[in-house]
Amino acid sequence: MNRVFVWSTLDTPFIRDDVELLGKHYAVEWKTASGFRALPIIFRGVRNSDVSISWFGSVYAVVMIFVARLLGRRSVVIIGGVDTARDPENRYGVWLSWWKRALLGWGLPRADHILAVAEPLAAELRQRVGRPLPQLETLPTGYDPNRWKPDGHPNATTVLCVAHCDSRQRLAIKGIDLLLLAATQLPELQFQIIGIPPAVQSLVPTIPANVTLLPPIPRNQLLPHYQRALIFCQPSRREGLPNTLCEAMLCGCIPVGADVGGIADAIGESGFVTSPGNAEELRQAIAAAAQLPPQSGLQARERVIAKFSQAQRESRLVQIINHGKR
Numbered sequence: 014m015n016r017v018f019v020w021s022t023l024d025t026p027f028i029r030d031d032v033e034l035l036g037k038h039y040a041v042e043w044k045t046a047s048g049f050r051a052l053p054i055i056f057r058g059v060r061n062s063d064v065s066i067s068w069f070g071s072v073y074a075v076v077m078i079f080v081a082r083l084l085g086r087r088s089v090v091i092i093g094g095v096d097t098a099r100d101p102e103n104r105y106g107v108w109l110s111w112w113k114r115a116l117l118g119w120g121l122p123r124a125d126h127i128l129a130v131a132e133p134l135a136a137e138l139r140q141r142v143g144r145p146l147p148q149l150e151t152l153p154t155g156y157d158p159n160r161w162k163p164d165g166h167p168n169a170t171t172v173l174c175v176a177h178c179d180s181r182q183r184l185a186i187k188g189i190d191l192l193l194l195a196a197t198q199l200p201e202l203q204f205q206i207i208g209i210p211p212a213v214q215s216l217v218p219t220i221p222a223n224v225t226l227l228p229p230i231p232r233n234q235l236l237p238h239y240q241r242a243l244i245f246c247q248p249s250r251r252e253g254l255p256n257t258l259c260e261a262m263l264c265g266c267i268p269v270g271a272d273v274g275g276i277a278d279a280i281g282e283s284g285f286v287t288s289p290g291n292a293e294e295l296r297q298a299i300a301a302a303a304q305l306p307p308q309s310g311l312q313a314r315e316r317v318i319a320k321f322s323q324a325q326r327e328s329r330l331v332q333i334i335n336h337g338k339r
Contacts, residue, residue: 015038015039015040015063015064015334015335016039016040016042016061016062016063016064017035017039017040017041017042017062017063017064017065017066017334018041018042018043018044018058018059018061018062018064018065018066019031019032019035019041019042019043019044019065019066019068020043020044020045020054020055020058020065020066020067020068020073020074020077021043021044021045021067021068021069022045022046022047022051022069022071022073023045023068023069024045026232026256027154027256028043028068030154030155030323031066031068031091031154031326031330034155034323034326034327034330035066035330035334037327038331038334039334042058042061042062044058047073051073051076052076055073055076055077055080056080058077059077059080059081059084059086059088060080060084060086062086063086063087063334064086064087064088064089064333064334065077065080065081065086065087065088065089066088066089066090066091067088067089067090067091068091068093069090069091069092069093069095069096070090070091070092070096070097070107070117070121070127070138071096071107072107072113072116072117074090074096074120074121074124075116075117075119075120075121077090078090078120078121078123078124079120079123081125082123087125087126088124088125088126089124089125089126089127089128089333089334090121090124090126090127090128091127091128091129091130092127092128092129092130092134092135092138092253093130093134093253094130094134094251094252094253094274095107095251096117096138097129097134097137097138097141098137098251099141100250100251103182103185103186103250103251104182105182105186105251106251108141114141117141117142118141118142118143121138121142121146122142122144122146124148125148126148126150126333127146127148127149127150128149128150128151128152128333129149129150129151129152130151130152130153130154130253130254130275131151131153131253131254131274131275131278132151132275132278133273133274133275133278134151134253134274134275135149135150135151152326152329152330153254153275153320153321153325153326154254154256154259154321154326155321155322155323155324155325155326155327156256156259156260156263156317156321156322156323157323158263158314158317158318160236161236161239161260161261161263161264162263162264162265162314163240163264163265163310163311163314164240166240166241167240167241167242167243167265167266167307167310168203168241168242168243169243169303169307170201170202170203170243170303171202171203171204171205171241171242171243171244172196172199172202172203172204172205172242172243172244172245172246172299172303173204173205173206173207173238173239173241173242173244173245173246173261173266174187174189174192174204174205174206174207174208174245174246174247174248175206175207175208175235175238175245175257175261176189176206176207176208176209176247176249176257177208177229178208178209178210178213179210179213180213181213181216183213184209184213184216184217185250186249186250186251187248187249187250188247188248188249188250188271188289188290188295189206189209189217189248191248191290191291191292191295192204192206192246192248192295193217193219193220193221193224194292194295194296195248195292195295195296195299196221196223196224197221198296199223199296199299199300199303200221200222200223202223202299202303203223203225204221204223204224204225205224205225205227205238205242206224206225206226206227207227207228207229207230207235207238208227208228208229209226209227209228209229210228210229211228214226235257235260236264239260239261239263239264239266240264240265242261242264242266243266243267243302243303243307243310244266244267244268244269244299244302244303245257245258245261245262245266245267245268245269246268246269246270246295246299247268247269247270247271247276248269248270248271248287248295249270249271249273249274249276249289250271250273250289250290251273251274252271252273252274252275252276253274253275254274254275254276254278254279254321255270255274255275255276255279258270258276258279258280259279259317259321262279262280262283262284262310262313262314262316262317263313263314263317263318264310264314265307265310265311265313265314266310266313267283267284267285267302267305267309267310267313268280268283268284268285268313269284269285269286269287269295269298269299269302270284270285270286270287271286271287271288271289271290271291271295272286272287272288272289273289278320279316279317279320279321280313280316281316281320282312283312283313283315283316284302284313285298285299285301285302286298
């Protein structure tokens with residue numbers, strides 16, 4: 014049995030999903046850490062494994078790739094969004110730093126496999142690196158339709174957004190200002206935004222009367238919120254393939270989102286896609302979605318089932334680990 018080492022600086026639901034999938038087939042060691050103390054953890058993890066996987070193309074990923082090549086092991090890097098970004102306006106993205114650009118430009122081409130969760134991220138990474146990356150492919154994250162499903166009773170006036178915002182920067186990246194502006198112009202609708210801690214809520218200058226802000230809640234408590242919403246809105250300025258969007262679509266929400274990262278591919282013809290940063294387009298899209306019958310959301314569910322299945326992701330990850338060549 015192949016031994017697999019999974020490395021990340023974050024403990025997130027989508028990383029846990031991958032660890033769980035891989036654990037069905039391999040002996041998996043998953044570690045999270047940051048700073049200098051991460052370096053010996055990465056070295057030991059790579060040394061004790063056959064294949065090492067880094068979630069996100071970070072400086073830590075470059076360390077993992079270097080150690081893997083040194084020890085004759087294979088390496089896989091998963092590209093999620095921030096690792097292709099260079100957004101000076103919002104001070105977002107690892108490619109803003111000159112020394113990180115240099116390290117990533119040297120290290121990522123030396124990985125055995127690079128897996129981007131959405132094709133626009135793959136294209137952006139090729140542009141950032143400035144050279145062909147034959148080992149780069151698109152492999153979306155996968156979602157369980159038996160876990161995320163509608164209950165048949167959506168609230169026809171509720172617009173939901175789930176976005177973890179722990180800073181002013183994250184409020185801007187997730188487009189919360191755009192959503193609040195749209196809400197002021199749609200007083201007949203009720204908006205619920207989950208993921209903003211009280212300390213960050215105080216940074217929001219004006220909260221319309223029809224908007225409820227809630228702090229982050231555990232993933233296993235999101236299902237009833239998805240099921241009660243008619244519309245799920247993802248107005249982000251930067252994204253990968255948003256998990257909450259796909260989960261909400263499986264629950265029958267009509268999707269509205271900005272054309273960044275994998276949002277447009279997720280939504281397709283099952284909802285509304287707007288230009289990034291355009292508050293008026295966002296308002297119009299939400300208003301149009303609110304005129305649709307709740308059953309319209311079932312098209313969104315079928316799209317996620319068809320395009321973003323866990324089985325598809327699991328099968329390809331297993332192929333790479335079992336048969337991938339350096």
